Amino acid sequence: xxxxxxxxxxxxxxxxxxxxxxxxxxxxxxxxxxxxxxxxxxxxxxxxxxxxxxxxxxxxxxxxxxxxxxxxxxxxxxxxxxxxxxxxxxxxxxxxxxxxxxxxxxxxxxxxxxxxxxxxxxxxxxxxxxxxxxxxxxxxxxxxxxxxxxxxxxxxxxxxxxxxxxxxxxxxxxxxxxxxxxxxxxxxxxxxxxxxxxxxxxxxxxxxxxxxxxxxxxxxxxxxxxxxxxxxxxxxxxxxxxxxxxxxxxxxxxxxxxxxxxxxxxxxxxxxxxxxxxxxxxxxxxxxxxxxxxxxxxxxxxxxxxxxxxxxxxxxxxxxxxxxxxxxxxxxxxxxxxxxxxxxxxxxxxxxxxxxxxxx
Amino acid sequence: xxxxxxxxxxxxxxxxxxxxxxxxxxxxxxxxxxxxxxxxxxxxxxxxxxxxxxxxxxxxxxxxxxxxxxxxxxxxxxxxxxxxxxxxxxxxxxxxxxxxxxxxxxxx
Numbered sequence: 001x002x003x004x005x006x007x008x009x010x011x012x013x014x015x016x017x018x019x020x021x022x023x024x025x026x027x028x029x030x031x032x033x034x035x036x037x038x039x040x041x042x043x044x045x046x047x048x049x050x051x052x053x054x055x056x057x058x059x060x061x062x063x064x065x066x067x068x069x070x071x072x073x074x075x076x077x078x079x080x081x082x083x084x085x086x087x088x089x090x091x092x093x094x095x096x097x098x099x100x101x102x103x104x105x106x107x108x109x110x111x112x113x114x115x116x117x118x119x120x121x122x123x124x125x126x127x128x129x130x131x132x133x134x135x136x137x138x139x140x141x142x143x144x145x146x147x148x149x150x151x152x153x154x155x156x157x158x159x160x161x162x163x164x165x166x167x168x169x170x171x172x173x174x175x176x177x178x179x180x181x182x183x184x185x186x187x188x189x190x191x192x193x194x195x196x197x198x199x200x201x202x203x204x205x206x207x208x209x210x211x212x213x214x215x216x217x218x219x220x221x222x223x224x225x226x227x228x229x230x231x232x233x234x235x236x237x238x239x240x241x242x243x244x245x246x247x248x249x250x251x252x253x254x255x256x257x258x259x260x261x262x263x264x265x266x267x268x269x270x271x272x273x274x275x276x277x278x279x280x281x282x283x284x285x286x287x288x289x290x291x292x293x294x295x296x297x298x299x300x301x302x303x304x305x306x307x308x309x310x311x312x313x314x315x316x317x318x319x320x321x322x323x324x325x326x327x328x329x330x331x332x333x334x335x336x337x338x339x340x341x342x343x344x345x346x347x348x349x350x351x352x353x354x355x356x357x358x359x360x
Numbered sequence: 361x362x363x364x365x366x367x368x369x370x371x372x373x374x375x376x377x378x379x380x381x382x383x384x385x386x387x388x389x390x391x392x393x394x395x396x397x398x399x400x401x402x403x404x405x406x407x408x409x410x411x412x413x414x415x416x417x418x419x420x421x422x423x424x425x426x427x428x429x430x431x432x433x434x435x436x437x438x439x440x441x442x443x444x445x446x447x448x449x450x451x452x453x454x455x456x457x458x459x460x461x462x463x464x465x466x467x468x
Contacts, residue, residue, distance in 0.1 A: 169444070213445045213453040265449040278430045278449050283386045308450055326433075331451045338451060340433070 023071065025133055026081065030063050032191055033088040035342045039067060042084050046075030082132060089194045090159065090208075092342035095218055098241035098335045098352075099205040105237050109199050111146055111156040117232040118144075118158075130159075137163050139195070139224055147198070147345070154201035160228045162193035162221075195225040200352060205238055211340065215332050240335035246358045247329045248306035251296065253358075255287045260354070262324075263287070265310035268299040274307075275299045313351055321347045361415055371408040374400055388418065388465040389431060409465055418465040425460040435466070 030039065036059050043066060046052045051073045056062035070076040101109065108114075115123045118141075130143040143159040165188060172185035196208040209221040226235055254263045262285045268275045277286055277296065287293045300306065313325040325347050328338040337355070339348065362369040374397055379388075390409065394402055412418040421435040426448035433449075436442050439461045445453040 213447070267450065276428070276450070278426075278428060280389075280392065280430060281382075281385050282431050282433065284384055288384060310449055328451045340447070340451075 022133075023068070026085065027063050027068065029085045029089070029192065030067065030081070031059065033085055033342075035088075036062060038084055038088060038342070039063060042076055042080060043067065043070055045077070045080060046070050049073060049075035051075060086130075086132065087344060088342060089192070090157070090196060091345050091348055092339050093211045094208045094339050095211055095222075096337045096339070096348070096352075097207040097209075097222055097333065098243070098337065098355075099207070099238040100241045101203050101205050101238050103203070105234075106201070106203055109201070109205075109233075110154060111144070114156070114158075114199075114232045115144060118230070131161070136161065137165075139193075139228060141228065142194075152201060154199070156199050158197040158229070160195040160225060162195065162224070163190050164193045165190045193221065195221055195228070197225055197229055200349070204241065204352065204356075205233065206352070211338060219332070240333070241359075242334040243329055243337070243355065243359075244305060244307075244334050246355055247309045248300060249358050250311065250329075251286070251306050251309055252300055254285065254296075255293065258285070258287070259314065260316075261314060262312040263309060264312060265308075266296070266299075266306055267308035268304050269307050270299075270302065270304040313347075313354070320350055325351060327351055361411065361417070364415075365408075365411050368404065368408045368411060371400060371404045375408060375412075386466065389462070390464070391462065413465070413468075416468050419468045420463050420465055422461050423464050424454075424456045425462055427454055427459060431462075431464065435464075 039059075039062055040054050043052055043054050043062075047054070049070070052070045052075045053066045056066050067076070067081075071078065071081065119126055127141065127144070129141075129145065131140065132142070139160050139162040141158070142161040143157070145157060146153065147155040147157050167186040168189050170185045170187050174183040174185075175181075176183065193210060195210075196206070198206040198208060200206055207222050207225050209218055209225060212218050212221075229235075250257075250261070251263050251266050254261075264282075264285060265278045266276075266286060268277075277292075277299070279286060279288065279292075281288070286296050308331060309329045311327050311329060313321055313327065315321055315323050321343070325343050326340045328340065330336055331338060337351070339351075362372050365372070375393075378393065378396060379385075388409070390405070393405060393409075397405065409418065413420055421437060422439045422442065423435060424432045424442055424446040426432050426446075428448065430449060432446050434446070442456045442461050444456060446456045446459075447453055
């Protein structure tokens with residue numbers, strides 16, 4: 001059996017400046033952020049080893065038995081594991097707030113210009129990024145890096161870690177008939193919060209925060225990201241990218257682009273009324289029948305707006321996306337896009353590029 | 361299947377016709393089935409669906425019903441796994457205990 005710290009020696013240069021991660025911490029993050037499919041993909045990289053198993057009764061067994069064993073026998077690289085967690089925590093299950101940046105301001109959005117504005121001249125030596133396993137009740141800068149130096153050399157991502165403490169019902173209920181009271185037990189739990197600002201050149205700033213059942217909480221996290229961006233970007237000089245017209249155009253053009261996306265649910269608002277449309281078939285489209293198509297066209301006619309659209313981006317032959325991606329456009333804010341599930345960075349950029357296309 | 365469950369043969373045929381007419385569906389919602397096949401005895405319909413599960417053709421999962429009456433998105437193997445708060449199609453969360461949890465059938 002391999003000691004965990006010993007295994008860490010094999011970590012490559014990318015993460016060598018991090019504090020040594022505890023295996024239990026890492027596995028907890030895997031459980032929090034990664035899907036079973038992502039974990040299986042990782043395990044497949046070590047499938048030559050007889051100790052590596054893909055089949056498991058549930059996610060816990062896959063992580064705490066199969067993955068732990070694969071790491072302990074060094075069949076799976078720790079680098080890859082950390083990369084998987086990093087990619088998972090930065091992409092998917094998120095709300096993205098898009099902001100348009102004028103060309104004059106965009107010129108000042110390079111990593112070389114933003115870094116010193118945030119932390120002063122010698123920021124590279126002051127900050128030991130990435131801080132992968134930082135656990136803090138305060139919000140902490142965790143990473144600031146170029147995203148794809150070869151493909152889009154101007155793009156960067158700024159990552160902030162925080163902690164969200166919440167109460168979870170254990171299911172234990174005690175009835176006290178003598179007092180007429182019922183006691184329900186809750187457990188105090190915490191999870192890592194990952195806030196991101198992503199500069200998507202040439203003109204988009206994305207504020208990405210985790211999706212949550214409370215819109216107030218989500219809004220407060222977005223505000224926190226703006227606070228952390230503080231000195232780097234003057235918020236008054238960037239404008240929310242209003243997706244309202246794009247949303248309406250995408251619903252209206254659904255039949256034309258039926259190989260690209262599937263509009264499933266929408267909410268329209270005319271001068272006098274709100275109309276909500278949801279397909280009965282969860283895998284259906286608003287344009288599955290002639291009657292439905294007419295209904296949508298009528299609801300979209302005249303001055304009406306589309307205030308909400310649920311769009312499924314369909315898998316494409318070239319593998320991008322490799323499986324359908326579900327997004328909701330505009331629940332609480334006109335510049336908001338929600339990714340309801342896990343996906344990769346390429347998939348998120350794919351959707352953003354398509355929104356740019358429909359915005360032309 | 362009809363040979364192994366001859367008493368359900370007519371129901372299997374009706375289910376087969378329904379599936380052909382609903383090829384865009386990746387699941388069977390028994391509520392829709394009952395609405396469309398309203399001349400079929402609901403008990404026989406349930407028995408036929410259960411038989412298809414036993415034959416390994418379908419598997420049963422559970423979904424929450426949103427306040428608007430449509431199915432919410434996530435599948436659960438067990439109704440006890442449905443979380444307290446579930447997201448509807450418009451990304452609003454509702455208390456699952458105040459709505460219905462229904463079985464649906466997906467290809468095994």
